[in-house]
Amino acid sequence: MHAEDDDTSAADSDLMAKVWAAPVLAGPLPGFDPDTAPAAPGRLFAEWLGKALADGVPEPHIVTVSTAAADGTPSARVVMLRGIDSADCAVRFAGDRLSGKGRDISARPAAALTWYWPAHGRQIRMAGPVDLLGAEATRRDFLGRSPHSRAAAFTGRVSAPLGGPEEYERERRAAEDLVAAHPGRIPASHAVYRLRAEEAEFFQARPERWHLRLRYTREGGGWSRTLLWP
Template sequence: MGDGDRTGGGTGPVDDAELLARLRAAPVLAGPLPEFDPGQAPGTPGPLFAQWLDRALADGVPEPGVVTLSTAGADGTPSARVLMLRGIDTSDCAFDFASDSRSPKGLDLAVNPVAALTWYWPAHGRQIRLAGPVSVRGPEDTRRDFLGRSETARAAALVGRVSAPLRDAGEYERAMRVAREQVAAEPERVPATHALYRLRAREAEFWQGNPVPFHLRLRYERDGDGWTRNLLWP
């Protein structure tokens, strides 16, 4: 096996055992990692999320607004994908994301409006997990979200056909040309299928990697109008 195969740069097969050995040898939680004292954490999760996000932005953690959204359809089959965070309400621990309502995630949420959001920032060894009910934001918020995007992003949304089979790149390029013309001709146009969703966290967990003495897990759960907070075994 040549070097190109071992690094994934070649076209030959990669040996599973070798790949796993290299994976296990890769550094994990190499640090330095930020300190986290659960005893000093805020009483509600929203402000703690803001603190962690602020630190990630200040330290130049790559793409801290990228989050994994997990949904499930009527049959319970889970599905996950990575997208961009579109809004934050730390006072209520609520978070916005957007999609075409006809997309797989939009169809999941139409029949099962509950989801989970997961952030992982390797440079800080930090993971944040949120789960709760999802609602659709109003037309003004949805419009503001869409029109705040770049022209290219708006054209891509106007193309539609999310997750439909694509014959070739040329088909998409032709559709994008038409969509770009639409954006130029109607700059205020918002697709009827564009949806802005809000997940209101029912539970939130903050995980801080800390090999010595142990990883820290702080869990919040809504309790009426307030929150309960517990440290979990790693």
């Protein structure tokens, strides 16, 4: 079945005219030479992340995590990067085991990660199996957060329907009180996940559109590298 070709309203057309006029990959963009890129993708990731931080790219530690449910239904959301192992190209993120991503990962323990840093014209993709880390890593991750961030993790149940502002306020106060009274407590469902990349891809946009893509694939103890058409 095909969607109608001419179902765009005048308002949507106006909005899209503005979208097409918006600048994209305006630069100046950093250079990238795949020939001299590190042999291990985790090292290149650390290099690009370090440059993003040094150049003030906004929130380079925010990453989109894509998962699939038991029936294959895909979903994606952004999370915070909680750790990297650049030697092994593994990264950590955290969330609630009962959230959508938590349920997806327990059914299908794999995910894809996507970073996009517009100011650098850089996209990084990683994909691979995901492990749930143990109690000590979970404790360290959780207790390293601010009291407000810890309290937020104790409110309601992530992604469950919220009854309204009164329920929100009641839960928020109860959670702030709980964290103040028990600063070492950790929600039973707090989870730290570790994705070990099987594949990692680095996309460097160039203003004249002759973009570069370098894909690394884990092979035995090392990595093979392939240039891809952009």
